[in-house]
Amino acid sequence: METYQIETKNLFVYYHDKDILKDINIKIPAKQLTAVIGPSGCGKTTLLKSFNRLLEIQEDVRVTGEIIVDGENILEHKGSEVPDIRKKMGLLSQKPYPLPMSIFENIAYGVRIHQKKTKEELAKIVEYCLQEAGLWNEVKDRLHDPASRLSLGQQQRLCLARAIAVQPEVLLCDEPTSALDPISAQQIEKLLLKLKKDYTVILVTHTLRQAKRVADYIIFLYFGMVIEQGPADEFFSNPKSPETKAYLSGEIS
Amino acid sequence: MNKRTLEENVFKVLMVGSVCIVLGSLALIFGLVIWNGATSLNIEMITQTPTPAAPGSPPGGGILNAIVGSILLSLPATGFASLIAIGIALYLQSDFLQPRIANAVRFMLDVLWGIPSIIYGIFCLMIMISIGMSSSVLVGMIALTMLEIPIITRCMDEAIKMVPIGLKEGAYSLGSTKFETAVRVVRRQAFPGILAGILLGLGRGIGDAASILFTAGFSNRIPTSILDSTAALPTMIYNLYSTPLGQQKAFAAAFILLIIVLIVSVLSRLLTRRFKRHIIK
Numbered sequence: 001m002e003t004y005q006i007e008t009k010n011l012f013v014y015y016h017d018k019d020i021l022k023d024i025n026i027k028i029p030a031k032q033l034t035a036v037i038g039p040s041g042c043g044k045t046t047l048l049k050s051f052n053r054l055l056e057i058q059e060d061v062r063v064t065g066e067i068i069v070d071g072e073n074i075l076e077h078k079g080s081e082v083p084d085i086r087k088k089m090g091l092l093s094q095k096p097y098p099l100p101m102s103i104f105e106n107i108a109y110g111v112r113i114h115q116k117k118t119k120e121e122l123a124k125i126v127e128y129c130l131q132e133a134g135l136w137n138e139v140k141d142r143l144h145d146p147a148s149r150l151s152l153g154q155q156q157r158l159c160l161a162r163a164i165a166v167q168p169e170v171l172l173c174d175e176p177t178s179a180l181d182p183i184s185a186q187q188i189e190k191l192l193l194k195l196k197k198d199y200t201v202i203l204v205t206h207t208l209r210q211a212k213r214v215a216d217y218i219i220f221l222y223f224g225m226v227i228e229q230g231p232a233d234e235f236f237s238n239p240k241s242p243e244t245k246a247y248l249s250g251e252i253s
Numbered sequence: 254m255n256k257r258t259l260e261e262n263v264f265k266v267l268m269v270g271s272v273c274i275v276l277g278s279l280a281l282i283f284g285l286v287i288w289n290g291a292t293s294l295n296i297e298m299i300t301q302t303p304t305p306a307a308p309g310s311p312p313g314g315g316i317l318n319a320i321v322g323s324i325l326l327s328l329p330a331t332g333f334a335s336l337i338a339i340g341i342a343l344y345l346q347s348d349f350l351q352p353r354i355a356n357a358v359r360f361m362l363d364v365l366w367g368i369p370s371i372i373y374g375i376f377c378l379m380i381m382i383s384i385g386m387s388s389s390v391l392v393g394m395i396a397l398t399m400l401e402i403p404i405i406t407r408c409m410d411e412a413i414k415m416v417p418i419g420l421k422e423g424a425y426s427l428g429s430t431k432f433e434t435a436v437r438v439v440r441r442q443a444f445p446g447i448l449a450g451i452l453l454g455l456g457r458g459i460g461d462a463a464s465i466l467f468t469a470g471f472s473n474r475i476p477t478s479i480l481d482s483t484a485a486l487p488t489m490i491y492n493l494y495s496t497p498l499g500q501q502k503a504f505a506a507a508f509i510l511l512i513i514v515l516i517v518s519v520l521s522r523l524l525t526r527r528f529k530r531h532i533i534k
Binding site for chain 2: 049052054057058059083084086087089090091093094095097098099100101102109110113114146147148149159162163165166172
């Protein structure tokens with residue numbers, strides 16, 4: 001029996017009273033890489049951001065239905081509990097946004113807001129996270145330089161390291177490679193493949209090839225609705241709905 | 254020459270002209286102040302307090318009392334105003350307050366910004382009299398604080414609004430509370446703008462005469478307590494200029510005021526540069 005990390009029931013998201021997501025019922029398997037694919041504007045990012053309640057920092061957004069994480073409906077949590085939900089889910093955005101601090105502080109920040117640590121413990125955590133993100137060797141001599149001086153690819157890996165530092169269960173990745181050069185993009189992809197052993201990875205991507213390369217499970221969104229979901233090999237080899245077939249053959253994009 | 258090149262050239266001339274007017278005014282002001290004040294400018298100006306003028310001769314001594322007074326009035330006022338302003342500015346963001354309400358508050362702040370400083374002055378004067386106080390450093394400081402709050406708040410607010418939403422999302426997804434995000438992340442990112450706001454407030458406060466005219470009063474001595482009345486550079490300039498034969502000294506005092514404002518600007522520029530390296534583009 002597979003375990004599910006996130007399950008949604010009748011999830012609707014309205015933005016300015018327009019329904020962006022319609023009746024989403026999905027189950028996201030734990031410790032696997034799930035790719036959310038679909039043409040641009042179909043609600044992929046919205047779906048991702050509903051998982052850690054990031055949608056509500058924008059105005060005029062309404063979310064109904066249920067999102068069940070660890071047996072609890074996170075939409076029912078009160079405002080003061082929201083940071084704990086978010087802590088469970090690291091975020092990689094399209095364009096990396098390191099915090100306006102040094103490389104070291106970028107990772108230490110998240111650790112510090114949740115627990116007290118000694119200097120030595122912090123240094124260990126920072127090193128561990130940077131190692132995990134494959135960035136340690138590049139930055140170990142300049143940990144106290146501003147993070148803004150890193151290249152985009154390095155910044156994205158720093159964001160990954162900083163997400164790992166708060167020990168999340170899920171990594172939400174919103175087209176994390178779309179702003180990067182091919183080599184940096186490949187590094188991120190490899191990292192995600194490595195990290196799915198320990199984390200549930202949800203990857204929003206608009207490149208089918210990327211989904212084919214890395215995904216175990218696929219959710220196909222089209223105009224705010226889930227058209228098809230299932231294990232990746234099945235999805236690609238034996239698509240069921242006509243929309244999926246059209247999308248896979250490049251007729252809709 | 255066709256119509257488009259003509260248009261291009263006309264606008265070029267207009268823009269260069271505007272720059273010349275602004276830079277020219279700056280140069281003229283400095284030139285005039287130095288030209289008129291140079292003869293009275295000496296070390297006594299900043300080391301001595303005024304001495305009463307003998308009939309037929311210019312006022313003697315320096316303006317140390319006013320320099321000290323200006324610092325005592327405007328630095329704490331800017332400090333208090335900045336503390337209050339950063340609170341308001343952070344709270345005005347959509348993370349905390351509904352934009353509809355925030356915009357109403359912004360409008361009110363803009364109205365407050367537009368209120369002439371003499372009105373802040375007489376407002377504080379009325380309160381001062383009704384609670385039985387007299388003009389003093391303390392009341393002047395309060396008047397200046399009130400004058401500076403809307404200015405500093407709106408500048409900080411604009412700077413904080415520019416913080417990219419992606420950065421906030423990043424901070425929130427680490428499990429930061431709204432407070433942590435605002436104070437530890439957003440404030441850092443907006444720091445250069447915040448500093449610019451503080452500076453604008455300080456510049457306004459140190460140069461304003463009308464709000465402190467009645468509230469801080471005037472004195473030829475250096476204040477020894479916050480309940481003493483004190484002169485400040487703007488009121489000193491006004492005072493000197495209205496004394497017979499005091500005009501040159503007034504210009505020398507104006508020169509000193511300009512230099513102080515200049516030093517503050519340069520210092521803050523250097524400070525901003527130090528913090529700018531962390532800013533995420």
